[in-house]
Amino acid sequence: VVYTKKIRLVVSSGDELRIVLANNFTILVYHHRIGDDIAKLSIYRIGVKVINILLNASYDLFEFSEDASRVFIYSAKKAQSVLVYCYVRKEVVEDNYFKLSITILDKSGQIVENANLTIKELDESFIINNGTWTFHLPAGLYTILVSKEDYREALKIINLTSDMSVEIVLMPDVYRLEVFVTLPDGKPVGGTKVFLYSQDGGLISKTKTDDTGFCAFEMKPGFYELAVLWNDDFVRKSIEVKCDTMINITVPFKQQEYLLVTFSIKGEEGEELKNYSAYIFDYEKGYLIARYSPALNETLKLLKGKYRIFISAEGYKKKEIVLKLDSPKTLTLTLEKEENIEEEKPFNNLLPVGILSAVIVSALAFYVLFKRRKGVK
Incomplete structure (x- = not known):
């Protein structure tokens, strides 16, 4: 031998x-x-x-x-x-082998199947069907890369000196875009409509800002366009998302314009009425906007829009009108008097009956008296 x-x-x-x-x-x-x-x-x-x-x-x-x-x-x-x-080498050295177990999870802790696992030092890649992979490797440093569609690539470097179990968490390949909408003076604008469009103009999502002017979207990496719409002001902004991003959009909002509305209320004979009240309601939503009366308000100013107005005055019939306000307006209206049927009519109706009753009673009394005198004779 x-x-x-x-x-x-x-x-x-x-x-x-x-x-x-x-x-x-x-x-x-x-x-x-x-x-x-x-x-x-x-x-x-x-x-x-x-x-x-x-x-x-x-x-x-x-x-x-x-x-x-x-x-x-x-x-x-x-x-x-x-x-x-x-394999020509000089020394006789035997390598130590250890067990390496890798488990691939999502952020909720669930197994991720069919992920691609690469061990850089081995120059090999594997599809991990059931989310776990186990092998025996020599001691040393290893670079582990895990990738899967719709997830971010994960990288982990380990020093294998003993049996080891490694968990690698894959995060969804989406990022958070936080948007703050403010006025030029820095004040937040709540209730702002914010639209998210793809690069080719397709609407992806829409939302509204909260009271702090904040809203957020979850999206994949790429190029997008934001559109902010509020009170007829419209602002567009192109953005590239490749990580969690926060942006501030300053919208040059115009000051809301109020229009003066005046009333000229008259009676049927042309007399000017001062004791009337006007109740103004939103035409679409039906809620009360304002109440106007010459005794309570000096002027009435409303935003552009459509309103339903009720006019009432003591002794006159109520009147309803629809007002489409796009410029200052003076409303001239005539109110009709209510019919007076409360006390005089019953008295007048009973008067002829009372007279007739008195005549009948007097005739009966005269007849009875005449009979008595005839009987005495």
């Missing part, structure tokens, strides 16, 4: 294990654990360091060069050589 090498392996039932001896007493050990996507190829040579090669399990065909200084590794599926290794 010229060369004896004792190799210690941890092999489970069902593992694939192949051992090949080259012509210069170089030993190649191929070990594939059942269920793993990666296989381990170990090369032992007299007087040199152990060479450990990690490769995809589909690369399962290999052969030596004539001098056994190189090993060629093939993929049966691709039918071509994919790797060529030169």
Whole structure:
């Protein structure tokens, strides 16, 4: 026996294990654990360091060069050589292997399936169907990249010195856009309508600012357009979102314009009335806007719009009008008197009846008196 090498392996039932001896007493050990996507190829040579090669399990065909200084590794599926290794080394050093378990979660703690896992140092990528991946790797630093559509790419660097379990959380590939709408003097504007459009002009979402002038959108990275609309003022702003973003939009709002409304209320005979009241209601929503009376208000000013107005005065019929206000207006109206039917009519109606009753009573009294006198004679 010229060369004896004792190799210690941890092999489970069902593992694939192949051992090949080259012509210069170089030993190649191929070990594939059942269920793993990666296989381990170990090369032992007299007087040199152990060479450990990690490769995809589909690369399962290999052969030596004539001098056994190189090993060629093939993929049966691709039918071509994919790797060529030169393993001439000086020292004999055996690597320690540890178990690395990786679990991929979303921000709510749920398993993320079918994510793409890349170990940079292995130059290999895997699709993790069930959200977990386990393998045995030599001690060392590893860069782990995890990616999946609609999620942000996650990167984690680990120092593998013992068995390790790692959780990698994928965040949705969306960012938060916070918008503050203010007046030129810095005061917040609540109730502002804010629209979010895509770059090609399609409406994505719409909302309103709160009392602090704030609103927010969740969106994917890209180019967008914001439109702020309030009191006939319209402002557009193009933005690029590639991270959580906060912007302030100053809208040059115009001062609201109030228009003067005056009344000229008269009776049927042309007399001017001063004791009237006008009740102004919003035409669309029906709520009371204002009450006007010459005794209470000097003037009445309203915003542009449509109103329903009720005019009333003591002793006159109420009157209703619809006013479309787009400029200062003077309203001239005539009120009709109410009919007087309270006390005189009943008295006048009873008067003829009373006279007739008195005549009848007097006639009966005269008749009775006449009969009595006739009986005495």
